[in-house]
Amino acid sequence: MKENVADWEPKILAFLCTWCSYAGADLAGVSRYQYPPNIRIVKVPCSGRVNPAYILKGLCQGYDGVLVSGCHPGDCHYLTGNYHARRKFHLLARLLDFAGIEEGRVRFSWISAAEGARFADVMKQMTDTIVKLGPNTQMAKAQVRYD
Amino acid sequence: MTERTDLKTIAAEWLADGKADVLIGWQAGTLPLAAAPLILHADRSGADPAGGNKDKLVFDARCAMNLVNLLHKFKDKKVAVVVKGCDSRSLIGLIQEKQVDRDRIVVIGAPCAGVIDPSALARITGCDAPSGATLEKDQVRVVCDREEKVVPLSEAVYPGCRGCSVRNPLLADCLIADPVEQSAAPEAFGDVEALRQMSRDERWRKFLHEMKRCILCHACRAMCPACYCRECFADITRPRLAGRTADPADAMFFHLLRLMHLAGRCTGCGACVRACPMGVDLRLYNDFLRAFAKKEYGFEAGADAQAPPFIGEFDQNDPNDFTM
Numbered sequence: 001m002k003e004n005v006a007d008w009e010p011k012i013l014a015f016l017c018t019w020c021s022y023a024g025a026d027l028a029g030v031s032r033y034q035y036p037p038n039i040r041i042v043k044v045p046c047s048g049r050v051n052p053a054y055i056l057k058g059l060c061q062g063y064d065g066v067l068v069s070g071c072h073p074g075d076c077h078y079l080t081g082n083y084h085a086r087r088k089f090h091l092l093a094r095l096l097d098f099a100g101i102e103e104g105r106v107r108f109s110w111i112s113a114a115e116g117a118r119f120a121d122v123m124k125q126m127t128d129t130i131v132k133l134g135p136n137t138q139m140a141k142a143q144v145r146y147d
Numbered sequence: 148m149t150e151r152t153d154l155k156t157i158a159a160e161w162l163a164d165g166k167a168d169v170l171i172g173w174q175a176g177t178l179p180l181a182a183a184p185l186i187l188h189a190d191r192s193g194a195d196p197a198g199g200n201k202d203k204l205v206f207d208a209r210c211a212m213n214l215v216n217l218l219h220k221f222k223d224k225k226v227a228v229v230v231k232g233c234d235s236r237s238l239i240g241l242i243q244e245k246q247v248d249r250d251r252i253v254v255i256g257a258p259c260a261g262v263i264d265p266s267a268l269a270r271i272t273g274c275d276a277p278s279g280a281t282l283e284k285d286q287v288r289v290v291c292d293r294e295e296k297v298v299p300l301s302e303a304v305y306p307g308c309r310g311c312s313v314r315n316p317l318l319a320d321c322l323i324a325d326p327v328e329q330s331a332a333p334e335a336f337g338d339v340e341a342l343r344q345m346s347r348d349e350r351w352r353k354f355l356h357e358m359k360r361c362i363l364c365h366a367c368r369a370m371c372p373a374c375y376c377r378e379c380f381a382d383i384t385r386p387r388l389a390g391r392t393a394d395p396a397d398a399m400f401f402h403l404l405r406l407m408h409l410a411g412r413c414t415g416c417g418a419c420v421r422a423c424p425m426g427v428d429l430r431l432y433n434d435f436l437r438a439f440a441k442k443e444y445g446f447e448a449g450a451d452a453q454a455p456p457f458i459g460e461f462d463q464n465d466p467n468d469f470t471m
């Protein structure tokens with residue numbers, strides 16, 4: 001499974017809510033917190049905007065991990081967006097688990113605009129997990145192991 | 148108590164007096180032990196409002212198809228539909244989602260003791276293509292290689308029919324037979340629990356094994372009463388969202404996203420399972436959804452037409468333990 005690990009760099013897709021986690025990323029930047037450069041950020045207006053299709057598509061397109069991060073429950077800019085999202089994400093997390101997808105490929109977090117350090121920390125944790133898991137060979141197209 | 152009546156009598160009566168413009172029921176199919184839908188239109192000019200065809204109406208253990216799915220084809224007509232216990236849950240789901248107007252539908256309830264599973268029958272008799280078969284009151288007579296085998300009906304039905312707790316329709320304007328005995332125990336979702344106890348790798352092997360066989364024919368979606376979207380994500384082409392190659396990743400994408408759409412909506416009616424030409428074990432994953440909604444949120448699909456939808460609703464205290 002980890003044949004090409006030598007020249008493999010994890011690619012992680014992160015959907016960040018513009019009002020909180022994206023601003024948290026900004027703060028991490030201006031505060032000069034170091035975090036791994038493996039994250040490709042997609043700015044979304046709210047975690048509620050993240051269709052589970054995007055997460056699954058990300059895995060199929062070959063991302064090694066997908067992270068969704070929004071405002072803390074109760075702090076959504078649109079009041080209830082992240083509450084709606086939470087139920088869907090809970091289901092998706094459990095469904096992927098039931099299907100036997102490796103634990104940690106898809107993760108969810110709540111990070112506020114004031115949590116620059118936490119942002120850097122979550123990115124580190126996410127990258128560490130993916131490095132340990134190795135390349136995504138379960139759902140990436142043309143990578144699925146048949147055996 | 149719901150009114151008891153005879154299927155053919157009530158069909159003729161409702162079509163004649165304008166209570167229904169269309170009646171959807173079953174007739175004998177072209178293969179042994181199979182039934183096909185029968186659609187009767189009211190023709191008030193003639194002597195026989197059901198056009199003479201009402202005599203073809205049947206209800207027995209052959210009538211597996213969930214006719215509720217056909218309601219989508221008659222959007223602005225008054226429709227009478229025959230439903231088994233499990234089908235009634237699909238109907239309740241559609242009323243709940245405002246896809247069917249209760250005032251437009253008259254429901255003929257058919258208490259059901261289970262419907263025949265051809266693959267179970269093949270397993271028991273060791274014969275895939277019987278040359279003849281007859282259904283009797285509580286047994287099935289199958290002719291294989293000129294040899295006759297008798298199988299008790301209770302063994303020839305679908306796995307879901309065996310411990311079924313909704314044999315009697317939850318919603319009906321009349322019943323065509325007396326209610327039958329049904330299980331009082333809540334569903335145990337034994338297969339889901341068993342797989343959950345296994346290792347992640349075993350769960351993955353099972354999932355991959357099923358996904359490798361899927362040919363993305365979308366028959367499961369076509370037969371599912373809950374899959375009524377005018378444009379399904381799997382058909383979107385600008386840009387194409389769901390791949391349609393033989394790569395199992397495409398099947399995984401389709402099924403995982405479809406499962407996301409069916410959470411709190413799939414009633415476990417089994418129409419998709421019966422439709423699948425590849426024998427993909429869709430039931431296991433549907434049951435996972437139903438067990439999830441029930442255990443984590445106390446939600447049951449097709450139980451209450453007034454209940455708020457499962458996804459699209461939230462509680463401030465919903466589980467949060469899956470986040471980082």
Ligand code: SF4
Pocket residue numbers: 367370371372373374409412413414415416417418419420433
């Ligand atoms: S997914 Fe299958 S079992 Fe569930 S409602 Fe649709 S057809 Fe019925």
Ligand code: SF4
Pocket residue numbers: 368373374375376378379380381404405408409
């Ligand atoms: S799979 Fe989803 S989008 Fe497609 S018809 Fe079913 S519910 Fe609608």
Ligand code: SF4
Pocket residue numbers: 360361362363364365366367368422423424425426427429
């Ligand atoms: S009916 Fe079976 S083969 Fe066809 S798309 Fe559904 S699961 Fe796949």
Ligand code: FES
Pocket residue numbers: 017018019020045046047048070071075076077078079081082
């Ligand atoms: S605005 Fe940040 S999660 Fe809704």
